[in-house]
Amino acid sequence: MSSPYLTLTVVELTQETPDAVTIHFERHDRQAVSCLPGQFLTLILPCGPGGKKERRAYSLSSTPSEAPRLAVTVKRVAGGLMSNYLLDTVQVGQQLEVMAPIGNFTLTPQPGAARSVVLVGAGSGITPLMSMLKAVLREEPQSQVLLVYGNRNEESVIFAEQLRRLEQQYAGRLQVEHVYSQPKGPVTAHQHTGRLNRTMLLRILEQRHSFPPAQAEYYLCGPEGMMLEAQAALELLGVPASRIRRESFVAAAEATETAAAQPHGHGDVSAATTDEGASLTRTVTIHYEGAEYQFAVEPNQTILEAALDQDIDLPYSCQAGLCTACRGKCLSGKVHLDEREGLSDAEMNQGYVLTCVGHPLTSDVVIEIG
Numbered sequence: 001m002s003s004p005y006l007t008l009t010v011v012e013l014t015q016e017t018p019d020a021v022t023i024h025f026e027r028h029d030r031q032a033v034s035c036l037p038g039q040f041l042t043l044i045l046p047c048g049p050g051g052k053k054e055r056r057a058y059s060l061s062s063t064p065s066e067a068p069r070l071a072v073t074v075k076r077v078a079g080g081l082m083s084n085y086l087l088d089t090v091q092v093g094q095q096l097e098v099m100a101p102i103g104n105f106t107l108t109p110q111p112g113a114a115r116s117v118v119l120v121g122a123g124s125g126i127t128p129l130m131s132m133l134k135a136v137l138r139e140e141p142q143s144q145v146l147l148v149y150g151n152r153n154e155e156s157v158i159f160a161e162q163l164r165r166l167e168q169q170y171a172g173r174l175q176v177e178h179v180y181s182q183p184k185g186p187v188t189a190h191q192h193t194g195r196l197n198r199t200m201l202l203r204i205l206e207q208r209h210s211f212p213p214a215q216a217e218y219y220l221c222g223p224e225g226m227m228l229e230a231q232a233a234l235e236l237l238g239v240p241a242s243r244i245r246r247e248s249f250v251a252a253a254e255a256t257e258t259a260a261a262q263p264h265g266h267g268d269v270s271a272a273t274t275d276e277g278a279s280l281t282r283t284v285t286i287h288y289e290g291a292e293y294q295f296a297v298e299p300n301q302t303i304l305e306a307a308l309d310q311d312i313d314l315p316y317s318c319q320a321g322l323c324t325a326c327r328g329k330c331l332s333g334k335v336h337l338d339e340r341e342g343l344s345d346a347e348m349n350q351g352y353v354l355t356c357v358g359h360p361l362t363s364d365v366v367i368e369i370g
């Protein structure tokens with residue numbers, strides 16, 4: 001198995017807004033890095049207390065056809081360790097350690113397709129949508145794209161100029177509808193004032209008569225509240241759930257739920273309570289890259305935290321149950337997940353768990369990673 005780690009060189013920086021920068025990278029040998037539109041890179045930087053290395057996920061805003069270049073676009077989060085470090089210190093020529101692109105929130109271009117793709121995003125949630133948008137426009141000449149993009153005002157629109165140019169270049173195939181919660185000036189055509197909620201989305205989608213909304217494909221990325229509103233609107237329009245994909249950048253407290261994973265074929269998945277077995281130290285066995293690791297997990301420690309404490313180099317990125325970089329299959333025992341946003345129901349049923357939010361509930365937990 002090839003190493004998931006890469007060193008990339010910063011080759012250009014684009015200031016998108018006062019609070020967002022696009023960082024363009026290349027490998028030193030200018031080889032293309034394999035990726036799909038919508039996937040993310042994990043940046044590993046010494047931005048923690050005392051220079052401790054931290055990891056954060058950043059979606060690619062570039063598309064595979066821009067190879068050998070890759071780009072991520074980072075928006076400043078107040079008080080955030082990595083976003084501020086990057087916005088304040090990153091420089092052309094700097095080398096950064098990253099984990100290669102991964103992620104399931106992807107769109108695979110199909111050159112013969114003639115489809116309608118609707119992208120709904122807010123703030124930094126535009127990044128994976130931008131990658132998908134460019135890929136569809138370039139590689140699917142008969143497909144059309146609608147982007148509904150929510151921001152506070154005109155000045156906080158990431159990729160504003162690039163979107164304007166793409167709308168001209170792909171006139172009739174790309175439509176961008178901007179939604180501003182607090183616009184600075186008067187709104188013009190294809191601009192809307194208010195929140196990007198279900199009423200707004202319904203109004204925008206119903207204005208488009210060129211395709212039946214139930215037959216489009218939807219990709220959502222933004223704050224949890226916006227995505228729930230969008231899902232409610234799409235349900236009202238009769239859009240099947242299988243046509244809706246979503247990605248979260250931040251763990252939503254209300255999305256936290258109890259889940260128990262059991263190996264496929266070992267009976268039903270049972271709903272564990274948080275108390276059941278969670279107050280004991282348990283031994284966990286992990287199989288990863290041909291090695292077997294056994295270690296104790298204290299109560300209130302996640303499986304990943306316990307492994308890292310033992311200097312076991314397991315894969316991870318967001319540490320919040322969102323990105324699936326730490327995903328493994330539970331071969332025996334029971335695991336409680338604090339968050340399961342990153343896992344589909346099918347993955348849960350097959351016994352997949354996320355070590356970064358997983359706690360062993362029994363003493364026989366065995367997890368296979370990779």
Ligand SMILES: Cc1cc2nc3c(=O)[nH]c(=O)nc-3n(C[C@H](O)[C@H](O)[C@H](O)COP(=O)(O)OP(=O)(O)OC[C@H]3O[C@@H](n4cnc5c(N)ncnc54)[C@H](O)[C@@H]3O)c2cc1C
Pocket residue numbers: 040056057058059060072073074075076077078079080081082083084124127128247248249250318322323
């Ligand atoms: C799959 C995935 C893809 C992502 N892609 C992008 C991307 O393309 N561009 C981008 O800018 N970010 C992206 N993120 C978010 C990114 O990984 C970091 O979480 C973000 O930059 C904050 O990191 P930080 O170290 O600055 O803040 P931290 O030090 O981790 O956090 C500081 C505080 O801010 C809160 N917080 C974290 N993120 C946000 C947020 N987005 N909005 C509001 N509050 C927040 C935290 O809960 C914490 O309380 C992505 C996350 C995931 C899981």
Ligand code: FES
Pocket residue numbers: 315316317318319320321322323324325326327342354355356357
């Ligand atoms: S590290 Fe992202 S889901 Fe576990």
